Amino acid sequence: MLVIGRKPGEYVMLDDDIMVKVVKSEEGHLRLAIEAPKEVKITRGELFEEQQQNNK
Template sequence: MLILTRKIGQSIIIGNDIEIIVSAIDGDQVKIGIQAPKELKILRKEVYEEVTISNREAVVSRDSLLQIKGLLE
C-alpha cells in the first residue's frame, strides 16, 4: 500500500487518466474529487461490497432454481 500526504488542492495521478484531488478537510473527514473517464465505474467500497454480495446471492438463487427445475423434468 502506498500512503501519501496531500494538502487541500493537491492531487494524485493514477495511470494516465485518473486524478484524485483533495478538495476539503474537516476534522476526520476528507472530501476528494475524482476525475476519470466516464466509462470507468467508481464506487464507494461499501457499495461495491453490497453489489458483490447481491450478485453472489443472485447466482446461488438462479442455480438453485435450475436444480429444482432439473428435478421436475
C-alpha cells in the same frame, strides 16, 4: 496498498488520465474530487462491498 498524505488542493494521478484531488479536509472528514474518463466505473466503498456480498 499505497498510503500517502495530501493536503487540500493536492492530488495524485493514476496512469495519465485519472486524477484524485483533495478538495476539503476537516478533522475526521475528507472530500475528494475524481476526474476520470466516462468509461471508468467509480463506486463508493460501502456500495462495492454490498455488491460483493450480494454476488456470493
